[in-house]
Amino acid sequence: MSINLEIRRYGGADRHVHDYSQVLFPLRGAMRVDIEGRTEVVASNCVALIPRDHVHDFAPTPDCRFMVVDVDVAALSEERLPALLRAGEPSLTRLDPWLWRLFRLLGDEVEADGQRAREAVHLVMSGLQLVRPGEALRPRRKAEQRILGVACAYGEGSEGGSVGDAARAAGLGQSQFHALFRATVGLSPKQYRLAKLFGRAVDRLVETADPISAIAYDLGYQDVSSFNRQFRRRFGMTPSQLRRGDRPAPGG
Incomplete structure (x- = not known):
């Protein structure tokens, strides 16, 4: 085959x-x-x-x-x-x-x-x-590979660990870690963690029938409308539209 x-x-x-x-x-x-x-x-x-x-x-x-x-x-x-x-x-x-x-x-x-x-x-x-x-993909230097190893686990779980913990795992100071993380991953540690957070939100929306409010609260949002706004800004559609399988409107 x-x-x-x-x-x-x-x-x-x-x-x-x-x-x-x-x-x-x-x-x-x-x-x-x-x-x-x-x-x-x-x-x-x-x-x-x-x-x-x-x-x-x-x-x-x-x-x-x-x-x-x-x-x-x-x-x-x-x-x-x-x-x-x-x-x-x-x-x-x-x-x-x-x-x-x-x-x-x-x-x-x-x-x-x-x-x-x-x-x-x-x-x-x-x-x-x-x-x-x-x-x-391009060849990575050893320092970049260490950053990617940390990035793979960073933001997992309900807490995801602190930036300081991630920097220590990479063997770097926080300022050096921030700069190399952004240069390697293309996002700051905070932005990357937020991307993984929204990835988990998409998983829940696709896999479960959990209320959107429950998903928002479990991801650390106290305001569902804030979660909806940030989700729409990132993906061009609301959580409800994604769950229905809608395709975003052009330019949306």
Whole structure:
């Protein structure tokens, strides 16, 4: 079969290489991926590409769970290949919430019934046609790799730890940690933690029927309207619209 879809859990480091390309969709947790020295954290609302013949390794969080699509690129015609797979370079692409919600629901269907994988793989490949490749991964210096290792766990759980704790884990002073974190991840520690917070909000909206007010309170918001405003500002839609599966209006 030229395309295979599975739900996988990763237990730890296992450096290896494939003769096919691999697309990773995070369903739960996060994973630091090292592809021939090019390192990034793969977490909610994104898709990662590991092209064929690229040596790679993983450092997952304990709750890590991914939908993985293995694609024999050489066996598919050019028309069937999404742009993401034609790029041929390791990449990480942030997804619009409505599109990520589609992939997430497909992953949940396959996890509930593995026999659905053959049906889901065609929908996943169709969905990938809507994804434009994001930033290609670049080689990381050792200090940057330490930052990414910390970022993978930073913001997990109800508290997520302090910036001081994260800086100590990276072996850096707070001011140096802030500067290197922003340079490496593209966000400040506070912004990154907020992004993971909203990622968990999206998980709850997709996975559960919990009231939006309960989700907001559990994430530390005392004012539901503030949560709704920040959610809309970030995603271009309200939590209710995301839960219904709405697509954001152009420019919204």
